Amino acid sequence: MAKERKAFSNLMKAIERGEFVYTGELEPHRSIDLSDVKDWATTLKNTGKIVAANVTDNPRSDSAISSLVAAYLIQRDVGLETIYQLRTADRNRLALLSDILGAAALGLKNILALTGDHTKIGTTPAAKPVFDLDGTQLVALIHSLVYEGKDLDGNEIHGPKPEINVGVAGNPNMDPLEAEVLKLERKAEVGADFVQTQVVFDVEIARKYLRAVEHIGIPVLIGIFPPRSYGQASFFDKYVPGVTVPKEFIEAFKKFNEIEDKARRKEKINEYNVEYFVNFIKEVKKEKACAGIHIMAVGYPDVIGPIIEGVEK
């Protein structure tokens, strides 16, 4: 069902070699100073296990520096491959094409094609939302540029074709799951190379999803977010739409919260995260569709290395 697929990026090449891959997440702010983001990128790179990292594009419709520019600067200065997130919420098909070609000219090899949150929920609610294309149509546009050297109106691009792999977002928490599976079939049909999912805590939900999309033949990276505190854990439980956090997980964090000694509390939380997510990953790794893990926790280096090592042990 999936379309012609070549591996251009380190990420896709590793997946094609059959490696179990890890990606991380970088969130540049509404600022021209990228130093903290680069620091985090360096930490991710130094794990030696993270093959690439997403660079978010106006996440939650909070305005931020251009993700194209940030993705380029991080890749250049840190030497970690980036996955440039591009949302259709803010750009029409002309602007998208300009940015895709721009990304390819700058040597970016991955784009995550997103529709994006509605502008009304972010920092700039009075903005005119664009949504000229949706995420799926953006995949089609990128695929057409990469393989046909044409946009969706048939306008040819001059010179070499861009070499870009295109990822999409998946939502294992979607109810009914059938709607999500058919949607992913649609995205694969028009040329999606890989999927990164929303945060999942419950291994059963991840497993169900992976089995349901296996027939599509598209590599899936399951999204995880080891929380640093009880506050973060319950935030996911209560406020992140659609994300279910298992009861025992929340209960455990509630207990840690009662530990007075900060260092001790931190140690306990780290231990629990490592154990929980090592087991989680070992389970999802057994599924054929699972090509890797997308670690979304930003600025929590203590557990990333140990989780990955724990899985490999």
Add this chain to the structure above:
Amino acid sequence: MIITREKPIEEILSYIEPYKKILVVGCDGCVQPPRGLREAEKLASMIEMAKKAKGQEVEVAATTVTRQCCIEGLRNQLKVDGYDALVSMACGIGVQVLTMVFPELPTFPAQNTVFIGYEEKREGNMYEACVACGDCMLGYTGGICPVARCAKGLMNGPCGGCVDGKCEVEVEIRDWKGEVVEVVKNDCAWYLIFNRLKQIGRLDLYRMYRPPKNWALATGPRRL
């Protein structure tokens, strides 16, 4: 039907400040809630009272027409001799057609034109359901419009913002003064589409890829 909301009376008064003989023109066409003779008379007396309270000399009359969006109908039905300004109770089209037919008079809107929609019942809630995109796709979407009813107007939804069948975007329900009375989450249009297509055994229509829409067909001003 075209749904309109009354403008604040202060705004209407500010438009007609310089004029003494005013005709408020209702519309018996599709505009909802009703904006006919009764409503025109009510606005006329409000204007008169407000102006007189300020000690301004004024004469305000009210009338109505079958529909304000027909040039010929307006020419036949409406007499404006002796007036020096018109106030339209109709949608934005009515205001513009009055302007065309009676170029010698200024015409001012008494309404904010809000959307093309339907109502639950008389004087019930009103819902937007079509934005006149020029290329109706209801045949592929189980009779539920994603252009008007999906907050992002997506062709290949639902997006990740659909949770428990509700849309991530909150919507303000406004009263006829434009005040927010409630903030709610609408049903996700694509969730409705999925369920509808499943119900009629046409999930093939849901599964299919829909290419980008031709927005040139919705780019105005359009003519037929």
